[in-house]
Amino acid sequence: MKDVFGKALMDYYNGDKTKIRIRRDDNYLDEEDLRIYFSDYDDFPEYEKEILKYADGKILDIGCGAGRHSLFLQKKGCSVVGMDFSPLAIKVSTMRGLKNCVVSSAFYLPFKKNSFDSVLLMGNNFGICGNNTKEFLRKIYSITTKNGKIIAVSRNPEDTEKQEHLKYHELNRKRNRPVGLVTIRIEYKNMVGNWFELLMLSAEDLRILCESTGWRIERIIESENGIYSMMLGK
Numbered sequence: 001m002k003d004v005f006g007k008a009l010m011d012y013y014n015g016d017k018t019k020i021r022i023r024r025d026d027n028y029l030d031e032e033d034l035r036i037y038f039s040d041y042d043d044f045p046e047y048e049k050e051i052l053k054y055a056d057g058k059i060l061d062i063g064c065g066a067g068r069h070s071l072f073l074q075k076k077g078c079s080v081v082g083m084d085f086s087p088l089a090i091k092v093s094t095m096r097g098l099k100n101c102v103v104s105s106a107f108y109l110p111f112k113k114n115s116f117d118s119v120l121l122m123g124n125n126f127g128i129c130g131n132n133t134k135e136f137l138r139k140i141y142s143i144t145t146k147n148g149k150i151i152a153v154s155r156n157p158e159d160t161e162k163q164e165h166l167k168y169h170e171l172n173r174k175r176n177r178p179v180g181l182v183t184i185r186i187e188y189k190n191m192v193g194n195w196f197e198l199l200m201l202s203a204e205d206l207r208i209l210c211e212s213t214g215w216r217i218e219r220i221i222e223s224e225n226g227i228y229s230m231m232l233g234k
């Protein structure tokens, strides 16, 4: 695996603040400053602060990045495991003080039944398994306790007026894909990562998806540009 995002996180941690580029498969290009991934609790947006209040018991942070949420919860005295498929992201999290970390892919959750009470999917990570999100939710169901929760962030793809995004939705409809499924890759300096899929859902599509996986929407906190956090229960 080309660990492009991890390399950018490590460089940022060491003082090189070069931005990453996120390229979509229609060639739409966005730039991202990695500062957000190193932010402290005080700088977390309200929709994150509010939803993190539900995290309790044994916590798994899937796609933890540089570990900002895990570190906050660890400081509060919670039992938290950070997981990411990027070895360098896990290295940065460890260097920043995160005690329990695992390098693993969300497509393969190496945990026994009933291992966790809360699973975090922050930073738009609800959809990191793309078109396999249903299967992903079922797996999380099996590794969580009977009162298990998912605490996550996603985005309503249709909450936009940008022509480029509306055209992409149209392309998705033509390709028979969900409107909010994007194929993207990370580019950083002269490095180019692999293409991967990210699913974004409206609250209504989320409800339909949850119904077939055993999860129930307990709380949604809406923010700007279609971004929302959610707490799902069993």
Ligand SMILES: C[S@@+](CC[C@H](N)C(=O)[O-])C[C@H]1O[C@@H](n2cnc3c(N)ncnc32)[C@H](O)[C@@H]1O
Binding pocket: 005, 036, 037, 062, 063, 064, 065, 066, 067, 068, 069, 083, 084, 085, 086, 089, 104, 105, 106, 107, 121, 122, 123, 124, 125, 128, 129
């Ligand atoms: C947008 S960042 C969010 C990081 C962190 N949750 C935050 O909000 O600061 C996405 C993270 O998820 C990780 N990731 C993406 N797909 C993954 C997968 N299939 N399995 C494990 N980690 C994944 C990336 O390596 C990256 O660190």
